[in-house]
Amino acid sequence: MIEARELVKKFGGTVAVDGLSFDVRPGVVTGFLGPNGAGKSTTMRMVLGLDRPTRGVVTVNGKSSVDLPAPPQEVGAVLDAKAVHSGRSAHAHLKWMAQAGGIPVRRVDEVLGQVGLTSVAGKRAGDFSLGMSQRLGIAGALLGDPATLLFDEPVNGLDPEGIQWIRTLMRDLAAQGRTVFVSSHLMNEMEETADHVLVIGRGRLIADLPITELTSRSAHAHVRVHAPEAARLGGLLTEHGGQVRREAEGVLLVTGLDAAWIGDFALAQRIAVHELTTVRASLEAAFLELTAGAAQYSTQREEIAETARALAEEGSR
Numbered sequence: 231m232i233e234a235r236e237l238v239k240k241f242g243g244t245v246a247v248d249g250l251s252f253d254v255r256p257g258v259v260t261g262f263l264g265p266n267g268a269g270k271s272t273t274m275r276m277v278l279g280l281d282r283p284t285r286g287v288v289t290v291n292g293k294s295s296v297d298l299p300a301p302p303q304e305v306g307a308v309l310d311a312k313a314v315h316s317g318r319s320a321h322a323h324l325k326w327m328a329q330a331g332g333i334p335v336r337r338v339d340e341v342l343g344q345v346g347l348t349s350v351a352g353k354r355a356g357d358f359s360l361g362m363s364q365r366l367g368i369a370g371a372l373l374g375d376p377a378t379l380l381f382d383e384p385v386n387g388l389d390p391e392g393i394q395w396i397r398t399l400m401r402d403l404a405a406q407g408r409t410v411f412v413s414s415h416l417m418n419e420m421e422e423t424a425d426h427v428l429v430i431g432r433g434r435l436i437a438d439l440p441i442t443e444l445t446s447r448s449a450h451a452h453v454r455v456h457a458p459e460a461a462r463l464g465g466l467l468t469e470h471g472g473q474v475r476r477e478a479e480g481v482l483l484v485t486g487l488d489a490a491w492i493g494d495f496a497l498a499q500r501i502a503v504h505e506l507t508t509v510r511a512s513l514e515a516a517f518l519e520l521t522a523g524a525a526q527y528s529t530q531r532e533e534i535a536e537t538a539r540a541l542a543e544e545g546s547r
C-alpha cells in the first residue's frame with residue numbers, strides 16, 4: 231500500500247509535483263498516467279525515498295521513506311532499464327545487488343528464472359538488448375521479494391512479445407496480493423494493463439478511478455444488437471429510453487440501456503436476437519469525454535484539457 235498526502239516537489243522555480251494525494255492499493259495493477267513532464271517519475275522517486283518532498287508525506291506500508299530509502303525487501307523498482315548496464319554479467323550484477331541489500335544470494339537464480347534470463351546469466355549485462363535489460367531490471371526489483379513494486383514506463387521501446395510478457399508479469403504480481411504501480415504516458419497501454427488508474431497533469435491529480443468506470447460509464451459505451459427485426463426492436467428500444475443508431479442492415483448500436491435489459495426485453499417481445507455485445511469505450515475516448523463534461527473539476531479545467539490532448543496525441547503516434 232502506498233499513501234501520498236499533499237505531496238509537493240519543487241526544483242528551483244519548477245513545480246514538478248503540486249499537492250498530490252492518492253492511495254495505491256495491493257492486489258491490483260494501478261496505472262499512473264500523464265503526459266511527459268507531468269511529474270510521474272518525480273512522484274515515484276519520492277515514493278522510493280530517492281527524492282525528498284518539498285512538502286507532504288508519502289508512506290509505503292505505513293512507513294515513511296523520506297529519511298531512509300525503502301529497502302529492497304519492502305519495495306522493488308525499475309526506474310530506468312538502461313541504468314542496469316554494466317561490465318558485470320547479469321548473475322554477478324544481481325549477486326552484487328543481493329549482497330548490498332542483505333538478500334540471500336540463492337534468490338539470484340530464482341529471479342533469473344522468473345524473468346527468463348537463466349540461459350544468458352553469464353553474459354555481460356552491458357551487451358543486453360533493451361528487452362533483456364528490462365528483464366534484468368525487473369529481476370533486480372523482485373530480488374528482495376517485496377510486497378510493493380514500481381515500474382516507470384516499463385514497456386518503452388519493447389517489442390510486442392516483451393510488452394505482453396511485462397503485462398502478464400504485472401498482473402501475476404498483483405494477483406499474488408502485491409501493490410503494483412506502473413507509470414505510462416500512453417492511454418492505450420494502461421487500458422490493457424491496469425485495473426485502476428491515477429491520471430496527473432502538471433503535477434496535479436486529475437482522475438483516480440477504476441478503468442472500467444472510466445470506460446463503461448462513458449456515453450461512448452454501447453450495446454451492439456444484431457436482430458433480423460432490427461427496425462421493430464429499434465423502435466421499441468427508443469420508446470423505452472434507448473438511443474438507437476443503425477450500424478448496418480439488421481445491426482443496431484444502442485446506448486442508455488444495458489445488454490441484459492435489452493436481451494430480456496427482446497425475449498419478452500418475442501423478437502429474435504442473434505448478437506448482443508457490450509462495446510466499451512476506449513480509455514482515450516472516455517477520458518476525453520470526462521474532460522469535456524468535467525464541471526466537478528472546474529478549477530482544473532485547463533490542466534484536464536491539456537492532459538487529455540497530450541495523452542490523445544501520444545496515443546495516436
Ligand SMILES: Nc1ncnc2c1ncn2[C@@H]1O[C@H](COP(=O)(O)OP(=O)(O)OP(=O)(O)O)[C@@H](O)[C@H]1O
Nearest residue numbers: 241244246264265266267268269270271272273415
Ligand atoms: N532533477 C530535476 N531538476 C530539475 N527539474 C526536474 C528534475 N526532475 C524533474 N524535473 C522537472 O519536473 C517536471 C516533472 O518531471 P518528471 O520527470 O517527474 O515527469 P514525468 O511525468 O515522469 O515525465 P517523463 O515521462 O517525461 O519522465 C518536468 O518539468 C521536469 O523537467
